Amino acid sequence: MAPVKVTKICCIGAGYVGGPTCAVIALKCPHITVTIVDLNKARVDAWNSPDFDLPIYEPGLVDVVKQARGRNLFFSTDVDKGIREADLIFVSVNTPTKKSGVGAGFAADLNYVELATRRIAAVATSSKIVVEKSTVPCRTAESMRTILEANSKPGTRFDILSNPEFLAEGTAIADLFKPDRVLIGSLQSQEGKDACQSLAEVYGNWVPEERVLTVGLWSSELSKLAANAMLAQRISSINALSAICEATGANIDEVAHAIGFDSRIGPKFLRASVGFGGSCFQKDILNLVYLSESLHLPQVAAYWRQVVEMNEYQKSRFSKTVVDTLFNTITGKHIAVLGFAFKADTGDTRESASISIIRDFLQERAYVTIYDPKVEEAQIWQDLSEAAPNLTLETIKKQVTIVHSALEACQQKEAVVIATEWKEFREIDWETVYQNMSKPAFVFDGRLLVDADKLRKIGFKVTTIGRGERL
Ligand SMILES: NC(=O)c1ccc[n+]([C@@H]2O[C@H](COP(=O)([O-])OP(=O)(O)OC[C@H]3O[C@@H](n4cnc5c(N)ncnc54)[C@H](O)[C@@H]3O)[C@@H](O)[C@H]2O)c1
């Protein structure tokens, strides 16, 4: 049997990955009909909104959707129809950390993957290539295959591929247009290799052949967890060094620059920060920790666990620095927090360091004013309620104000905390900010974003993560 020529793709899950990934496939492959399905009607409606008020913010995404939607890109809640008509199905559903039961707090919750797989098994009436796009523990494809094969109808077959996604939020469209690599894992049988080639041909419409890597299924699944673990490990390493810098008078920018010049280390992903956030790093490392423990490799588990522990330490260390610097108490003090998203150029707040810092400030009974250019108000209230379950929403709302500009946030405050690296925070009129703040006026830069010397000349007392010199 020759590889199937893919003409109809269905993507189950219209989230941060399914939406942008399959929108780009539709744009680059006008001969393929791409239908993205989701059970969440509000989300699908937003993808279909006439004024392109899409459910997620990603630079360049609206442009892609404008070109392809209605041509060969469709969004729908009719999951069964999407499955039935497709010859290739991406499973791009959420795989959050389990909240209860075996492996709670570490293992990935594979319930959504299993439900989507069972749905495919239940409604498919022709052969399908099923592609695991979600990030999953090693050997999940085997469980999917067992479910699908146990339910396949006569004359139909299912081939399972692993095709993890490496896009980063905020740069998703650029990453998808020009990926470092596309990874496809398959069984090494002839059928597995044929299915792999069918998917490789889809990417071949815009990705150079040498960037499409084909490997075994389990290597592909593990590579995704490994890539995130190694990236997060770099940040925890530089953040650990930032603590040494603060204690010794060394400067983390200079240290990162010096070590990054070594071509074996390289300069990227060495920016000290208030801690990494996002829906993936912590979840995927905990997943790796769980996998290692399940495989009776406790030393390996402890090694990776430390990356997350260092991140927790960095976040609480930063909160403590703010309290210590503001004369050991922030009770009743007014603090502006600039940035709520987990990184710049996204409205996503999942595991954002900002949430932990604000939770700490609320526990100290400070008043906090938040500004973020992209995060919705309702999301902020939800995140803070979940982060501080000992406080009622009413109490939180008495202590927290959400405003619509950085200048407004900083008015009459004793301190400004930069929690997300939005470019606009660098370009605020800091002279005006200073004039309108209580004195002494403190700035805490958790993102190495502002020119500390310039701010000091204006009169601010500046504390920057990873810099020995203070105030
Ligand atoms: N967010 C990222 O930047 C990123 C990058 C690479 C990989 N990943 C991985 O990709 C996966 C998806 O992540 P995401 O951020 O897009 O999640 P998300 O929560 O934004 O989207 C998942 C969507 O799947 C839908 N869904 C769940 N079960 C369904 C079902 N049975 N039928 C139809 N729809 C269903 C949900 O309603 C939701 O809209 C995760 O495994 C994640 O780890 C995420």
Ligand SMILES: O=c1ccn([C@@H]2O[C@H](COP(=O)(O)OP(=O)(O)O[C@H]3O[C@H](CO)[C@@H](O)[C@H](O)[C@H]3O)[C@@H](O)[C@H]2O)c(=O)[nH]1
């Ligand atoms: O030098 C750095 C780089 C990043 N960060 C922080 O690290 C977090 C994650 O950033 P980034 O990796 O850019 O964004 P994500 O969207 O979480 O992307 C990661 O997680 C995705 C989901 O698995 C993968 O697909 C991507 O390859 C991987 O980079 C954010 O809070 C950043 O502010 C730093 O503190 N310092």
